[in-house]
Amino acid sequence: MKNKSFFTKSFYIFYVTFILLIVGAFYIFRTFDNTSSDIEKLTLQSNIVYISNIANNIAALINKKTDMQLMNTLQKSKALRESLQENLELFRTKRYRYIYVVQKIPRTEDFRFLLDGAKKEKSEFLEIFQPLNLQKWLGVYKTKEPCYFRHNDIKNLWLTYLQPIVQHNQVVAIIAIDFSLHEYNYMHHELSELSSSVKVFMSLLLFIFILVLILAFIDKKRVYLLQKQAKEIQHFNTTLQNKIDEEVEKNREKDKKILEQSRLAQMGEMLGMIAHQWRQPINAISATSITINMQAQMDILDAKSAISLAEKIEELTQHLSKTIDDFRDFFKPTKEQQNITYADLLASTLDIVGVSIQNKNITITTDIKSDVVFHTYVNELKQVLLNLIKNAEDVLEEKKITNAFIKIEAIENRLIVRDNGGGIPEDIIEKVFDPYFSTKTLNGTGLGLYMSKTIIENHCNGTLSVTNDADGAVFCIVLPQT
Amino acid sequence: MKLLFVLLIFFISVHADVYTQKLYETILGSIFKERPIPIFVSGEAKATLEKSTLFYIVKNCQESSVAVVGDDFTPKQECKNIPIFATTHRSYMRIEDAFGAFYWRKGRPQIYFRKRGLKMFHLNLPLDLQRFIDEK
Numbered sequence: 001m002k003n004k005s006f007f008t009k010s011f012y013i014f015y016v017t018f019i020l021l022i023v024g025a026f027y028i029f030r031t032f033d034n035t036s037s038d039i040e041k042l043t044l045q046s047n048i049v050y051i052s053n054i055a056n057n058i059a060a061l062i063n064k065k066t067d068m069q070l071m072n073t074l075q076k077s078k079a080l081r082e083s084l085q086e087n088l089e090l091f092r093t094k095r096y097r098y099i100y101v102v103q104k105i106p107r108t109e110d111f112r113f114l115l116d117g118a119k120k121e122k123s124e125f126l127e128i129f130q131p132l133n134l135q136k137w138l139g140v141y142k143t144k145e146p147c148y149f150r151h152n153d154i155k156n157l158w159l160t161y162l163q164p165i166v167q168h169n170q171v172v173a174i175i176a177i178d179f180s181l182h183e184y185n186y187m188h189h190e191l192s193e194l195s196s197s198v199k200v201f202m203s204l205l206l207f208i209f210i211l212v213l214i215l216a217f218i219d220k221k222r223v224y225l226l227q228k229q230a231k232e233i234q235h236f237n238t239t240l241q242n243k244i245d246e247e248v249e250k251n252r253e254k255d256k257k258i259l260e261q262s263r264l265a266q267m268g269e270m271l272g273m274i275a276h277q278w279r280q281p282i283n284a285i286s287a288t289s290i291t292i293n294m295q296a297q298m299d300i301l302d303a304k305s306a307i308s309l310a311e312k313i314e315e316l317t318q319h320l321s322k323t324i325d326d327f328r329d330f331f332k333p334t335k336e337q338q339n340i341t342y343a344d345l346l347a348s349t350l351d352i353v354g355v356s357i358q359n360k361n362i363t364i365t366t367d368i369k370s371d372v373v374f375h376t377y378v379n380e381l382k383q384v385l386l387n388l389i390k391n392a393e394d395v396l397e398e399k400k401i402t403n404a405f406i407k408i409e410a411i412e413n414r415l416i417v418r419d420n421g422g423g424i425p426e427d428i429i430e431k432v433f434d435p436y437f438s439t440k441t442l443n444g445t446g447l448g449l450y451m452s453k454t455i456i457e458n459h460c461n462g463t464l465s466v467t468n469d470a471d472g473a474v475f476c477i478v479l480p481q482t
Numbered sequence: 483m484k485l486l487f488v489l490l491i492f493f494i495s496v497h498a499d500v501y502t503q504k505l506y507e508t509i510l511g512s513i514f515k516e517r518p519i520p521i522f523v524s525g526e527a528k529a530t531l532e533k534s535t536l537f538y539i540v541k542n543c544q545e546s547s548v549a550v551v552g553d554d555f556t557p558k559q560e561c562k563n564i565p566i567f568a569t570t571h572r573s574y575m576r577i578e579d580a581f582g583a584f585y586w587r588k589g590r591p592q593i594y595f596r597k598r599g600l601k602m603f604h605l606n607l608p609l610d611l612q613r614f615i616d617e618k
Contacts, residue, residue, distance in 0.1 A: 098588045132590050
């Protein structure tokens with residue numbers, strides 16, 4: 001915040017300074033332009049005043065010499081003409097190139113020479129003359145006032161000054177002086193060049209100012225965006241924890257849902273297994289009951305036989321009850337960790353599922369090379385093993401494999417379940433632990449392996465992996481040793 | 483700076499020469515319809531006119547359509563039937579049969595035509611040149 005205010009302060013100081021500089025530069029330029037224009041005007045004016053004085057003197061001289069009778073006197077006296085022309089020649093310099101006196105020919109727009117101050121190519125007395133800018137010349141006759149004008153057709157090099165000679169309140173002739181504007185033009189040229197340089201400098205200054213303005217604007221925008229992004233990040237950080245909590249809660253809900261689905265699936269399997277386990281004792285109870293009935297009808301049921309048959313029925317019902325208890329214990333989640341070896345785990349699992357598998361002509365072999373005692377959630381671990389065995393059974397049954405086998409090995413802390421079902425295709429082997437992923441064509445929920453991995457890795461702190469060997473799939477459980 | 487001024491004067495003098503040539507072309511080109519116009523030239527105008535493609539300079543006055551003459555020209559018998567155009571005020575005044583003149587005076591072009599000369603040689607002036615006719 002401190003940096004921001006410092007930046008703003010320096011930023012505005014810079015701008016104010018720059019604007020003052022620009023305004024100052026413009027003021028200097030304006031002053032220079034006005035001064036330069038004044039110098040030009042004054043120079044021209046001083047030239048005009050000087051020329052005007054010369055012309056006035058010439059006019060006064062002519063009036064004096066001709067005794068206010070210009071035309072008559074000059075016509076009569078060639079000597080006077082020559083004398084006046086010599087006087088005109090005296091004023092002629094490089095700067096005042098032509099000095100001559102002309103008179104308008106009545107009823108025409110032409111003039112005629114009366115006096116000529118030129119040394120060479122002197123005009124003759126009364127020689128006809130067609131001036132340029134005729135209206136200016138005629139204007140002098142009309143207004144009786146002197147005037148001057150530039151010759152635009154020869155690059156403004158010359159200026160003509162016209163002074164009327166007034167006698168008896170009438171313009172009787174015009175003194176024309178053509179003088180060079182070379183020095184004036186030189187000064188004008190130099191001032192113009194200086195003015196152009198100042199203009200270029202001003203343009204450059206203005207360009208730099210605009211450039212700086214644009215860059216500053218871009219920078220300001222960038223800073224604004226950065227601040228906006230920083231605010232967004234800050235806001236995001238504050239809401240991130242909430243989002244994480246929300247997502248975790250969603251995940252928990254999802255896991256809970258999956259667990260419920262998994263339990264329902266397991267329940268279905270359990271019912272199937274109970275039904276299978278109960279089939280034989282129920283048949284036996286039924287057969288015993290039929291025997292009792294038949295012996296009673298044939299009147300050969302004695303007390304001894306009845307007691308024996310009743311005991312058999314009782315024994316069978318006890319077996320049914322025990323089966324129920326076994327299954328209930330098996331699927332009941334354990335709240336506390338217990339000690340178990342792979343041998344015990346395998347024995348209790350095969351008690352439940354072994355007969356069912358063997359009835360399907362699948363050979364189960366075990367190879368126990370481990371006496372490691374694990375401190376873990378026993379029932380969950382049994383469920384995982386049961387799930388792996390049942391998966392192998394389903395594959396072998398589905399593919400109708402001859403000489404089907406399931407081999408379970410326990411080596412140190414590893415428990416390996418392998419079968420000869422042909423294995424899992426390599427393109428899907430990475431996905432078999434994903435939820436709702438199943439290769440079974442019938443009754444596959446896609447939750448068994450996902451739940452197994454979750455139990456082993458999240459609850460039991462072990463690992464569950466799968467590979468293929470020459471015969472089929474190989475699932476490996478690795479548990480941490482206590 | 484002096485050099486610049488000299489160069490400027492040179493430029494203007496060259497430019498003025500071209501300007502003079504253009505004026506000759508405009509004046510004589512609008513009066514005489516042949517192309518190129520055979521002209522007899524005497525005096526300083528020769529240098530200017532020989533650069534023009536509109537004119538063809540002939541040595542004898544009789545072969546020309548117009549004689550453009552300066553102060554050095556003396557009217558001859560063989561040129562009597564040729565229209566004469568003066569290039570100085572003096573020659574224009576001296577040769578009374580000259581139908582016109584063009585020369586510079588005080589840096590200004592001077593163009594004049596004589597009614598008598600134009601009539602004598604049946605020459606017609608375009609409208610924009612008629613204002614230069616000397617009524618005398």
